[in-house]
Amino acid sequence: MAARAFFGTFMKIATFNVNGIGSRLPALLEWLERESPDVACLQELKAPDAAFPLAAIRLAGYEAIWHGQRSFNGVAILARGASPVEIRRGLPGDPDDAHSRYIEAEIGEIVVGCLYLPNGNPQPGPKFDYKLAWLERLIRHADTLRGLGRPVVLAGDYNVVPTDFDIYDATHWRKDALLQPESRAAYQRLLDQGWTDALRARHPSEQIYTFWDYFRDHWKRNRGLRIDHLLLSPQLAQRLVDANVDNWVRGGEKPSDHAPTWVRIAPS
DNA sequence: ATGACTCCTTGCAGGAGA
Numbered sequence: 001m002a003a004r005a006f007f008g009t010f011m012k013i014a015t016f017n018v019n020g021i022g023s024r025l026p027a028l029l030e031w032l033e034r035e036s037p038d039v040a041c042l043q044e045l046k047a048p049d050a051a052f053p054l055a056a057i058r059l060a061g062y063e064a065i066w067h068g069q070r071s072f073n074g075v076a077i078l079a080r081g082a083s084p085v086e087i088r089r090g091l092p093g094d095p096d097d098a099h100s101r102y103i104e105a106e107i108g109e110i111v112v113g114c115l116y117l118p119n120g121n122p123q124p125g126p127k128f129d130y131k132l133a134w135l136e137r138l139i140r141h142a143d144t145l146r147g148l149g150r151p152v153v154l155a156g157d158y159n160v161v162p163t164d165f166d167i168y169d170a171t172h173w174r175k176d177a178l179l180q181p182e183s184r185a186a187y188q189r190l191l192d193q194g195w196t197d198a199l200r201a202r203h204p205s206e207q208i209y210t211f212w213d214y215f216r217d218h219w220k221r222n223r224g225l226r227i228d229h230l231l232l233s234p235q236l237a238q239r240l241v242d243a244n245v246d247n248w249v250r251g252g253e254k255p256s257d258h259a260p261t262w263v264r265i266a267p268s
Numbered sequence: 269a270t271g272a273c274t275c276c277t278t279g280c281a282g283g284a285g286a
């Protein structure tokens with residue numbers, strides 16, 4: 001497919017943890033149709049590479065690259081009217097890491113990193129150790145990306161609630177891996193490299209959530225967590241014009257427990 | 269609270285998610 005000219009146009013870049021591309025395909029296609037993101041980073045495909053529904057996604061007007069895995073994990077990058085040019089799959093720093101949690105592409109002038117950070121529960125334990133080690137690898141790779149001096153977005157499910165303001169009530173989650181001081185400190189060190197948390201930058205004093213537990217009517221009661229983030233390099237942050245969550249998707253038929261989260265970027 | 273809900277599996281109950 002011929003690459004669309006992204007130069008000179010506003011771009012909507014989104015991240016969406018679909019929680020199973022197999023059962024979520026109708027909801028994904030409805031969202032693509034209604035919101036027309038230019039770039040969509042997907043997480044938790046929960047499907048092997050061969051099961052990726054490329055034909056349906058192409059019919060919706062998107063090209064895609066993906067890194068699947070049976071049952072768990074799995075990430076993809078979709079681009080509307082353009083082919084993402086893959087830069088890497090897998091986060092550097094541990095050749096033995098078999099989880100499909102990172103994929104990176106160039107789309108026009110923009111470098112897009114799509115990530116699914118480990119949940120880390122229960123903590124303490126090996127899963128939490130893996131989460132913290134993964135965060136360190138992400139921090140190192142992000143430093144490399146930032147050093148490019150290019151427009152870069154690191155988008156995905158970070159599985160980190162940055163502060164107690166990013167959750168309906170921290171009390172019952174105090175021991176959860178998503179709220180641990182180590183997780184939050186690592187996320188903060190990432191930001192301190194010079195990345196902008198786009199949702200928080202656009203909405204400094206508004207409680208915004210991107211995930212609502214399937215349990216206990218959390219969606220109906222708006223008991224959410226903000227864990228899906230888009231981090232912008234300075235070259236992209238200066239072009240940030242809007243950021244928000246497509247909450248309506250969480251209220252749809254057979255929804256994911258996450259809602260799509262997005263930024264709008266002005267032309268360069 | 270070893271709970272709940274929903275996804276996945278060469279499934280049929282159990283692991284994982286957050």
